[in-house]
Amino acid sequence: MIEELRKKAEELLKNGTVKVVFGYGEGSTPERTRPVFITKPEDVNKLTWNKYCVYNLTTYLKRQETRKLGKPALILKGCDARTIIVLLKECQIKREDVYIIGVTCDGVGDPLATKCEACDVHTPLIYDDLVGEKRENKEVPFEERYAELDEYEKLGEKEKWEFWQKQFEKCIKCYACSNICPLCFCDRCIVEKNQPQWIDPSAHPRGNLSWNVTRAYHLAGRCINCEECQRVCPVDIPLNLLNKKLAKEAEKSFNYRPGYNIDDELAMSTYKEDDDQDFFK
């Protein structure tokens, strides 16, 4: 599979289809890989593929430094490719400006990442070329997809509060969670705005609560569950639980799952006249 990837990358660079290939390279330890940006056909040997390729490389589509390398080909797993569908829907990229080398994937991470446990996109839903043997994307039932949330949802109000306070207290406001997120693409984040200062910049519990809740909320109906925020958090806050909770609510209320169907209206920029309003008086 690695050979196939390298050959594909070489071909695309040689025939000028793309200027750069965003892929995975060897990391600083055997248990890590790192993003690499291949601009010369002779460098394609730097590309690799293994179970440690956890990164969602679409995040580099928002970065000025990597954008200026020219039209990219991205090596994307099924989950990562869902980001492309959201980015297209949100008019952040044009389809013709990216070339997608889809890879079929049986799960990444060691131990297996939680996002992989209920994967239904082993084969990417959008690609220009597919590398690896095509797998069937089996549907996973709703309950199973959000099973991780059960133990937290059944906690009492006070226990929930205490659990999250303990987590948020650790936050050091390094903003790795939002910087790694391919869908956090605002040029200037709400937390950087100080007239008025909506979110306390200090890393005290109050400021941390408003930051973490707002970050998650801004991904409501958008998060594609790549779990990158959680992976990069240096203080180990289970951020993806918040994202997943919102995804669950969006699916339950609007029957919408981001990144599956390019024809679906974006959940939060549309409405239905019969949306749920049981909680309104």
Place this chain on the structure above:
Amino acid sequence: MSETKFEPKIIAFLCNWCTYAGADLAGTGRKQYQANVRIIKLPCTGGIDPLFLIKAFERGADGILVSGCHPGDCHYNSGNYHARRRWNVFRPLLEFCGINPDRIQFSWISAAEGGKWVETINSIVDTVRALGPFEGYHKLNTIGPEISGEAAAPSETG
């Protein structure tokens, strides 16, 4: 000295075109209701960012009311529909973080519904009074100013 009864602070984010006028109607109709509510008038519920709610709690609110036009009546055609989508996901998120959803209430009150305004306010004040002060949030450790208790009591009702 006798113990003072807890009086909850309720912040109401109201749409200018309906609920605000409804509250006004309650006032001109000389209807009595509990004086715990502070109103913030906005052009439309569609313009209410969930951060407003977070900020209100930070600044000492014990309960929040968001109220706008009945579906189909939005002055801007669809603002309230968009708002409804937002609260559909934001409310469970806060609940997931351990914030009692009864502290945040939503309603549709038109300019003609002075009576409904009175009922809604009385009901949310009673609910929040029963829940007690939102100490969990107000006592969140900050090195910032202790703001709880700063918001002055409203000088008039409705």
Place this chain on the structure above:
Amino acid sequence: MEKLLNKNNFDSLITGLKKQGYKTIAPRKDNRLVTLEEIQDANEISLDHVITNNSIKEYFLPKTEKILSYTIDKNKVEIEEPEGFAVKSVIFGSRPCDAFSLPVMDKVFNWDCVDKFWVERREAVTIVTISCDKCDSYCFCTSVGLAPDAKQGSDVLLTKISNDDYLVETVTEKGENLIKELESVFSDPPSDTPDRQVATVEKKFDISKIKPWLDENFEHDVWDDFSNKCIGCGACTFVCPTCHCFDIVDECTMTKGDRVKNWDGCQFKMFTMHTSGHNPRSTQGMRWRQRIMHKFKYYVEKFDSTLCVGCGRCSRVCPADMNISEMLEIIETEAGK
């Protein structure tokens, strides 16, 4: 002064510290992390980790701290300065690299302005370090002139000499006093030369080659090439024991507020953004260069010390696997060309 400390006596050591009025901070395991935190009981102490996830700096330069509060009343402004921020404590079980970061940063916090928050905390806190008996591939203390059993910055250094015993060496007077206060916990050191169990940290680059190259190569392709995978978060600077940039903000209402000092980091785009919209460090390559330059050139010129202790935390947490020692190896190679 040399002493011996048996692992079984950790319990009486921690109790003893408590009795003497010290707050004890030690490495504690919590789920996937080992962090320096206040502990109540010796059982909480983790001993089998390589290095704690958080650095020692947060006990001297907290992630967020109030430097003054004010109230505004018509024409009068009243200012109140915080007190009681320096608590008599012992940091037990920090690593030698962390301990060394303190004297390195003393230089900047006692420079043109004496930072009382730093200085008073430094006086109030005693550092009891445990030499590293293991390391990982991210460690590079030996490359920046340190060692896994270096004494600089510690008041007391503990080194494992058998499964249960630690050799106790006092480094400063403060350390000596601490040992005297708790004399009964320690026993006499072995008469023969003990077998010190210290990790072997591979030397990765020659530090003497780094600064001369940096002097000449402010403009170089390597900055952009190495940092194009950087996502521009501040994780590396926040976990770093020697990164000490901070931002001052007012958190206030109309009538009162607090002036707060928060960690800030040079890897953020907003760090150098001017009000006009102009950003002198407009690309991530420039920001990355700043990080390396500050640590290995500017600080050396100003304070005659490298602003890096080789703990490797930045490389461990980097979301994009940017490895600082690898960068320095590249510089060494470039310098040899």
